[in-house]
Amino acid sequence: MDNFTFYSPTYFVFGRGEEKRAGEMVKRFGGTKVLIHYGGGSAVRSGLIDRVKASLEGAGINYCELGGVKANPRSSLVYTGIDLVRSENVDFILAVGGGSVIDSAKAIAAGALYDGDFWDFYSGKAGIEKALPVGTVLTIAAAGSEGSGDSVITKEEGMYKRGAGGEALRPKFSILNPELTQTLPAYQTGCGITDIMAHLQERYFTNTDNVTTTDRMIEGLLLAMIDVGPVAIDNPADYEARANIMWAGMMAHNNSCGVGRSQDWNSHNIEHELSALYDCAHGAGLAVTFPAYISYVTKMAVSAIESGSQDEAIWERRLKRLSMWASRVWGVIPDGMSDEEVITEGIRRYRCFLKRIGMPLTLGEVGGSEADIDKLADTGCYGDGRSGYMYGFVKLSVDDVKAVYREMIM
Amino acid sequence: MDNFTFYSPTYFVFGRGEEKRAGEMVKRFGGTKVLIHYGGGSAVRSGLIDRVKASLEGAGINYCELGGVKANPRSSLVYTGIDLVRSENVDFILAVGGGSVIDSAKAIAAGALYDGDFWDFYSGKAGIEKALPVGTVLTIAAAGSEGSGDSVITKEEGMYKRGAGGEALRPKFSILNPELTQTLPAYQTGCGITDIMAHLQERYFTNTDNVTTTDRMIEGLLLAMIDVGPVAIDNPADYEARANIMWAGMMAHNNSCGVGRSQDWNSHNIEHELSALYDCAHGAGLAVTFPAYISYVTKMAVSAIESGSQDEAIWERRLKRLSMWASRVWGVIPDGMSDEEVITEGIRRYRCFLKRIGMPLTLGEVGGSEADIDKLADTGCYGDGRSGYMYGFVKLSVDDVKAVYREMIM
Numbered sequence: 163m164d165n166f167t168f169y170s171p172t173y174f175v176f177g178r179g180e181e182k183r184a185g186e187m188v189k190r191f192g193g194t195k196v197l198i199h200y201g202g203g204s205a206v207r208s209g210l211i212d213r214v215k216a217s218l219e220g221a222g223i224n225y226c227e228l229g230g231v232k233a234n235p236r237s238s239l240v241y242t243g244i245d246l247v248r249s250e251n252v253d254f255i256l257a258v259g260g261g262s263v264i265d266s267a268k269a270i271a272a273g274a275l276y277d278g279d280f281w282d283f284y285s286g287k288a289g290i291e292k293a294l295p296v297g298t299v300l301t302i303a304a305a306g307s308e309g310s311g312d313s314v315i316t317k318e319e320g321m322y323k324r325g326a327g328g329e330a331l332r333p334k335f336s337i338l339n340p341e342l343t344q345t346l347p348a349y350q351t352g353c354g355i356t357d358i359m360a361h362l363q364e365r366y367f368t369n370t371d372n373v374t375t376t377d378r379m380i381e382g383l384l385l386a387m388i389d390v391g392p393v394a395i396d397n398p399a400d401y402e403a404r405a406n407i408m409w410a411g412m413m414a415h416n417n418s419c420g421v422g423r424s425q426d427w428n429s430h431n432i433e434h435e436l437s438a439l440y441d442c443a444h445g446a447g448l449a450v451t452f453p454a455y456i457s458y459v460t461k462m463a464v465s466a467i468e469s470g471s472q473d474e475a476i477w478e479r480r481l482k483r484l485s486m487w488a489s490r491v492w493g494v495i496p497d498g499m500s501d502e503e504v505i506t507e508g509i510r511r512y513r514c515f516l517k518r519i520g521m522p523l524t525l526g527e528v529g530g531s532e533a534d535i536d537k538l539a540d541t542g543c544y545g546d547g548r549s550g551y552m553y554g555f556v557k558l559s560v561d562d563v564k565a566v567y568r569e570m571i572m
Numbered sequence: 573m574d575n576f577t578f579y580s581p582t583y584f585v586f587g588r589g590e591e592k593r594a595g596e597m598v599k600r601f602g603g604t605k606v607l608i609h610y611g612g613g614s615a616v617r618s619g620l621i622d623r624v625k626a627s628l629e630g631a632g633i634n635y636c637e638l639g640g641v642k643a644n645p646r647s648s649l650v651y652t653g654i655d656l657v658r659s660e661n662v663d664f665i666l667a668v669g670g671g672s673v674i675d676s677a678k679a680i681a682a683g684a685l686y687d688g689d690f691w692d693f694y695s696g697k698a699g700i701e702k703a704l705p706v707g708t709v710l711t712i713a714a715a716g717s718e719g720s721g722d723s724v725i726t727k728e729e730g731m732y733k734r735g736a737g738g739e740a741l742r743p744k745f746s747i748l749n750p751e752l753t754q755t756l757p758a759y760q761t762g763c764g765i766t767d768i769m770a771h772l773q774e775r776y777f778t779n780t781d782n783v784t785t786t787d788r789m790i791e792g793l794l795l796a797m798i799d800v801g802p803v804a805i806d807n808p809a810d811y812e813a814r815a816n817i818m819w820a821g822m823m824a825h826n827n828s829c830g831v832g833r834s835q836d837w838n839s840h841n842i843e844h845e846l847s848a849l850y851d852c853a854h855g856a857g858l859a860v861t862f863p864a865y866i867s868y869v870t871k872m873a874v875s876a877i878e879s880g881s882q883d884e885a886i887w888e889r890r891l892k893r894l895s896m897w898a899s900r901v902w903g904v905i906p907d908g909m910s911d912e913e914v915i916t917e918g919i920r921r922y923r924c925f926l927k928r929i930g931m932p933l934t935l936g937e938v939g940g941s942e943a944d945i946d947k948l949a950d951t952g953c954y955g956d957g958r959s960g961y962m963y964g965f966v967k968l969s970v971d972d973v974k975a976v977y978r979e980m981i982m
């Protein structure tokens with residue numbers, strides 16, 4: 163296990179009706195003038211924004227507001243938010259929505275205290291040293307942004323999707339009321355479940371050995387999603403299923419089960435280009451990407467071992483980990499099967515599950531086509547500039563990334 | 573799932589050599605004059621206290637010190653600590669040790685800012701509103717006090733062991749270096765593993781339905797302990813096993829997998845009288861208590877169902893939960909067996925595991941005898957005064973508690 167620090171100082175308020183405590187929580191964390199940041203009209207129509215305003219008024223807190231955040235939140239609205247925060251002397255940002263709204267709020271919070279262009283944080287030109295305090299009222303269980311220090315923004319020019327992070331971005335509080343997710347359509351619910359499971363798997367596929375405690379935690383959270391996910395799809399109003407998904411969504415991404423180990427994140431990197439180019443939901447893009455990625459990595463491993471690669475031992479360990487995932491998470495009994503066969507069966511079950519919760523499985527289903535593969539692969543975020551590699555569980559060249567996209571055509 | 577709040581703002585610094593950051597961390601959280609609180613001579617002899625002092629000196633922080641904390645930490649040393657803190661103008665308490673040292677430090681931290689007798693917090697006469705900041709350098713993975721807001725102290729007069737808790741007691745930081753636990757003897761290691769598993773099971777045995785996410789997390793952490801526990805017993809210097817146990821110990825008790833559900837804690841309550849009266853290690857007492865308790869609860873359930881209790885449905889659910897524990901944690905395949913048979917086999921495997929890690933299984937092995945049972949049961953902590961009941965997964969009368977103690981005689 164590697165040395166690490168873990169700091170998750172967000173105050174979580176979980177349960178029915180708890181958005182009524184928004185004002186109390188802003189006050190607790192020192193806010194006096196709030197920017198309420200939200201997405202489309204549903205938060206307004208449902209009366210949620212009014213309830214949040216009433217809670218702030220009850221606590222004697224002034225506010226202004228900025229709606230209009232889209233899925234794959236855009237840089238242009240972040241600039242608008244930064245201007246508004248400065249002109250209105252806002253000292254606390256309250257995100258009311260899902261991961262996109264929270265990520266946009268975090269970008270505004272960091273950008274408002276920065277002299278340069280906030281995109282510097284996302285292009286890697288600058289690190290986030292400070293940010294205005296952010297609170298959240300979560301309406302979609304998926305991104306885990308309510309408990310993380312991460313934010314992903316899409317720049318309109320070129321539709322680049324990039325992430326930034328820092329301790330200063332951890333929300334001061336997050337209000338998680340599962341009732342607010344009961345009106346989500348099945349498709350968005352499925353996207354959320356897929357994203358949560360992807361966050362767990364990005365941590366599971368590690369090159370660090372002897373991380374049993376976090377392995378078992380991740381498997382447990384995945385098993386819980388396999389259990390309650392279809393319940394929420396079949397009956398969107400099921401409070402208990404929603405509650406289990408909502409807490410898992412936070413646990414999957416606040417990193418308590420990702421500490422002390424290398425992590426993967428290749429699937430997220432590869433997916434980002436899908437949702438940026440086709441504007442599909444991030445979760446839907448992950449449903450297409452993650453099984454394709456595992457399938458390609460398995461081929462890489464088998465090929466490296468067969469060709470007597472000098473890294474044979476590392477590839478063997480990777481194969482064992484993928485096989486452990488297939489058997490412990492997807493229940494494949496490895497009796498008499500090779501690791502490759504166990505993994506292939508695991509991928510098949512993973513895809514069956516994704517289909518069961520209404521997710522797409524192919525590039526075509528998210529609006530993509532084979533003709534775009536070169537462009538998708540070339541636009542990707544490579545560690546070392548465009549000519550470099552993606553580094554995660556395995557190292558991927560641009561050609562490898564193209565091959566992963568090709569695995570999405572079935 | 574019940575409404576809840578979860579707030580775990582402790583900064584964890586984990587890994588080899590990290591005690592060197594003690595000074596930096598005290599400074600980060602505003603300490604200027606530290607009380608270094610520790611136990612016996614081993615922390616001094618090993619050089620750990622000197623390394624901590626060097627780290628504080630490097631950060632320009634003054635300190636005084638108070639050693640001598642025993643297992644089952646005593647109220648008398650807490651009074652000494654409170655006097656010292658006041659006379660030396662200490663503004664930060666640094667616990668260097670295991671759960672007993674940390675619990676003693678927390679009691680001093682709360683007592684120093686309280687006008688009355690600190691025991692008021694532990695007797696239930698007063699709630700903890702404020703406390704001096706506490707940091708920890710953990711040397712034993714067991715109690716989870718490094719990430720919790722709880723503290724347990726034993727009052728010498730009568731040897732009563734009582735707990736107190738509050739948000740103010742959560743450590744500001746905790747340094748977890750698994751190397752510091754590599755010199756622990758196998759017996760203490762076994763006690764720690766037993767305590768960690770007990771913290772998980774006290775949360776697992778709930779009367780709240782539909783808590784799948786936290787169920788699977790708890791099972792995962794228990795499975796990890798079953799996997800790595802014997803490795804640490806057989807080879808105390810195994811860093812990786814130690815690291816897994818250390819992180820699990822924190823996760824087991826910071827409540828991230830105990831939220832939104834009723835919890836049990838009857839076994840801890842029943843055990844406290846064992847370690848108070850016989851001064852045995854808490855973990856050893858739990859090894860004797862927990863299987864006996866599960867065994868007795870199973871008998872209560874079977875008897876209630878057979879007698880057609882009006883609470884039959886509740887008892888059926890309890891039996892199902894115990895049976896789930898036996899099959900998911902201990903691998904009992906329930907094919908063709910009654911719930912009672914599955915649980916009985918689970919208890920047998922639990923005891924085999926406890927024996928494997930060197931734990932006692934009977935009252936006699938911790939120095940007790942049948943003749944003490946009335947006294948043990950009468951001294952217990954009942955919710956409603958001495959004439960009341962213990963409330964947890966099940967409600968226990970004094971006679972029920974006597975019956976649990978009798979289950980410890982095999």
